[in-house]
Amino acid sequence: MASNSRVTIAAHALAWLELARRRGQGSLTSDEVAASVNTNPVILRRSLGDLKRAGLVTARRGTRAGFSLARPAEEITMYDVWMAVAAEPLLALHRSEPNKECPVGNGIQPVLTDVYDEASSAFGTALSRRTIADMLDRILK
Amino acid sequence: MASNSRVTIAAHALAWLELARRRGQGSLTSDEVAASVNTNPVILRRSLGDLKRAGLVTARRGTRAGFSLARPAEEITMYDVWMAVAAEPLLALHRSEPNKECPVGNGIQPVLTDVYDEASSAFGTALSRRTIADMLDRILK
C-alpha cells in the first residue's frame, strides 16, 4: 500500500456530506465522517482541511460546528479532489541526480518530465469527468 | 518523495542500452548502467530483472555477461516499462475497510475502483505513445 489513500478518503467524505445534505442535515462533524470512513477524526480534519483550502467545503467552529459542501456536488469533480489532496506526482524522477557525464544521464530528466506531465494530464482529464454527485448516485444504486 | 522512481530508473536503463547498441556495443553490465543512473548495481539488476521478466531485455551470464534490449527500441513504449516495474496502483482505496453500515461506506469502493481504473487507463494510453527510441532521440537533441 504505497500509494496514497487520501483521494479515497476525501472523496468518501464529500459523498457522505452530499448524502447528509440531501437528507436535510446541514453539516457533519469530523467524528461523524470518521465513523463512516472508519478511521480517526483527526485524519478527517486534516483531509477536510485540504478540501477547505481548495474551496470545496466550509467548516464552522463552535458549539454547532461541522463541515458542509461549499458548492453543489454536481460541480465538484474527482479532479478537484485529486488536486486538493495529492501532494506528490504520480511518478517520480531519480532519487539521486543521474550522472551528467553520460549523455543519457545528462538529458533524460526534461524528457521524462514531459512524458509524465502528459500522462498525468490525461489522468486528470479522466478524473474531471466524474463528479461527487455522479458517484453518490452510483453508490446508492 | 513518496512515489516510485522505478519507472524512471528502468526508462533510463533502456535508453542507455539503446544508445550503447547504436554505438555498436553489444551489451552493458549492471555496473555500467548503474554508473549512468548514479545508483547501486544491485538496484539495476533488480530493475533489469523486472524488465527481463516482461520480455524487454535479455541478460547473459558468465564472463562476457551483460544486458541488452530484447526488441527494437521503437517497439518498447513507456507503457510497457510502467507495466513491467510498477507494482502499486496510482491511487489506493481505503487502508482499513470503510463502515458497511453507512450507505456510502458500503457502496463506494466499486465506484471508486471504476473511476481509478478509467483514469489509470488514460494514463497508460498516454504513456504508450512514447517509445524508448523517441525518448533517446529527444535526449540526444
Add this chain to the structure above:
DNA sequence: CGGGTTGTAATAGGAATGGTTACGATGGCA
C-alpha cells in the same frame, strides 16, 4: 461563561524504498 468542535502540533508504529554487503550460480575463456 460552558461545552462541544475545529485546527494543529508532537509523537509513534508500520510499510515501502533505495542502498549496501554478501554469496551462490552461471558460463565464456585460457
Add this chain to the structure above:
DNA sequence: TGCCATCGTAACCATTCCTATTACAACCCG
C-alpha cells in the same frame, strides 16, 4: 578443467512517508 567476471537474490539497514493517536489551544453558539 578451472578461473573469474557477472548475474541473481537474500538479508539487512537507514530513510522516508503514511496513518493513527494523544493532547491542547482557538473558536463560537447558546
